[in-house]
Amino acid sequence: MDVPYVDLAASYSGLKQEIDSAVAEVLASGAYVLGKNVAGFEGEFAEWVGSRHAVTVGSGTDAIFLTLKALGVGAGDEVITVSHTAVNSALAISMAGATPVLVDIDPETFCLQTHALEAALSNSTRAIMPVHLYGHPVDMDPVLEFASANGLAVIEDCAQAHGAAYRGRNVGTMGRAGCFSFYPTKNLGACGDGGAVTTDDPELAARIHSLANCGQGEERYRNVYKGGVSRLDELQAAILRVKLRSLDSWTARRRQVAAVYVDGLADIDLILPVEKEWARHVYHLYVIRSERREELQGFLADRGIQTLVHYPVPVHMQPAYSEGARTVGALPVTVKAMDTILSLPCFPEITDEQLAAVVRAIGEFQSGS
Numbered sequence: 001m002d003v004p005y006v007d008l009a010a011s012y013s014g015l016k017q018e019i020d021s022a023v024a025e026v027l028a029s030g031a032y033v034l035g036k037n038v039a040g041f042e043g044e045f046a047e048w049v050g051s052r053h054a055v056t057v058g059s060g061t062d063a064i065f066l067t068l069k070a071l072g073v074g075a076g077d078e079v080i081t082v083s084h085t086a087v088n089s090a091l092a093i094s095m096a097g098a099t100p101v102l103v104d105i106d107p108e109t110f111c112l113q114t115h116a117l118e119a120a121l122s123n124s125t126r127a128i129m130p131v132h133l134y135g136h137p138v139d140m141d142p143v144l145e146f147a148s149a150n151g152l153a154v155i156e157d158c159a160q161a162h163g164a165a166y167r168g169r170n171v172g173t174m175g176r177a178g179c180f181s182f183y184p185t186k187n188l189g190a191c192g193d194g195g196a197v198t199t200d201d202p203e204l205a206a207r208i209h210s211l212a213n214c215g216q217g218e219e220r221y222r223n224v225y226k227g228g229v230s231r232l233d234e235l236q237a238a239i240l241r242v243k244l245r246s247l248d249s250w251t252a253r254r255r256q257v258a259a260v261y262v263d264g265l266a267d268i269d270l271i272l273p274v275e276k277e278w279a280r281h282v283y284h285l286y287v288i289r290s291e292r293r294e295e296l297q298g299f300l301a302d303r304g305i306q307t308l309v310h311y312p313v314p315v316h317m318q319p320a321y322s323e324g325a326r327t328v329g330a331l332p333v334t335v336k337a338m339d340t341i342l343s344l345p346c347f348p349e350i351t352d353e354q355l356a357a358v359v360r361a362i363g364e365f366q367s368g369s
């Protein structure tokens with residue numbers, strides 16, 4: 001049985017009528033930018049996350065970039081983050097003119113090693129950007145304490161973690177700002193690019209909104225900043241409003257899929273993802289580790305089961321970062337992860353039969369058949 005890695009067309013089919021009618025309404029309205037759907041979605045998303053404000057922008061990368069810019073983080077400044085992440089986390093820091101300072105990850109959660117913060121600190125450090133990678137939250141208390149002791153801003157990279165929580169607190173509500181992506185494959189995905197920043201700070205929200213909209217002030221054609229153009233459009237906002245209503249049930253299904261993998265793969269020679277006792281994991285990705293990763297991936301591909309590697313090259317080993325980033329130590333956990341990680345199919349529309357086929361095939365690989 002073929003099992004795709006993700007099935008965005010199935011996701012659309014499940015909501016076809018609602019999405020089609022929302023899109024048709026926008027097209028007929030003639031209002032395509034900064035209209036009622038953007039305002040409506042910002043209010044609904046802020047409420048869903050539990051923050052006072054949500055400002056939509058053109059992508060998750062821009063959400064981080066514009067937040068840094070709005071906080072005045074730029075040339076000569078350093079932002080501590082991880083090397084084991086989508087390269088976008090680092091790119092957004094570079095776009096702001098600042099330098100990413102890359103620390104290693106925790107071997108269990110794949111998230112920022114909080115005890116590495118001290119060694120990463122310099123006179124130029126302005127912010128920490130924990131990445132809630134794969135949908136598992138970072139251990140935030142030590143990050144928040146370290147940031148407050150050293151006068152640093154905390155910007156959460158929530159691109160992969162809509163709905164994840166740390167000790168009962170939703171991601172996107174703990175730092176100065178939370179940066180979300182609505183790239184189509186994300187847990188809440190648009191039919192194009194999109195992003196949002198959540199924050200409780202009304203001034204920061206207003207500044208990001210302005211920077212994303214040419215730097216315009218309260219009055220039209222009066223520019224208070226040299227901003228850019230990074231707006232979520234009405235079509236994407238209308239689609240996201242429809243999809244947001246299903247997000248909790250999709251997350252529940254992702255968690256169910258993870259539970260099936262835990263049951264089915266428990267006796268197999270693999271390392272499975274953990275959910276720490278203080279965490280609510282939303283399984284954006286279900287990432288296992290195997291010393292025989294290449295063989296396993298090939299075996300599954302031969303049986304029609306698609307898997308991916310997130311990510312094969314950490315930021316500090318990317319050609320683009322042969323300069324322009326600072327690495328704290330040799331990052332051994334990060335380097336080891338890149339050769340062993342494998343993302344199994346994990347999406348809300350996967351059928352029980354498809355899931356069983358993945359579990360069965362991994363069992364066959366293990367038993368050598």
Ligand SMILES: Cc1ncc(COP(=O)(O)O)c(C=O)c1O
Pocket residue numbers: 059060061062085086088089131133157159160180181182183193194195
């Ligand atoms: C961890 C992480 N941060 C940031 C981003 C950037 O989001 P976008 O692709 O919407 O620009 C992504 C997604 O690619 C991501 O996975």
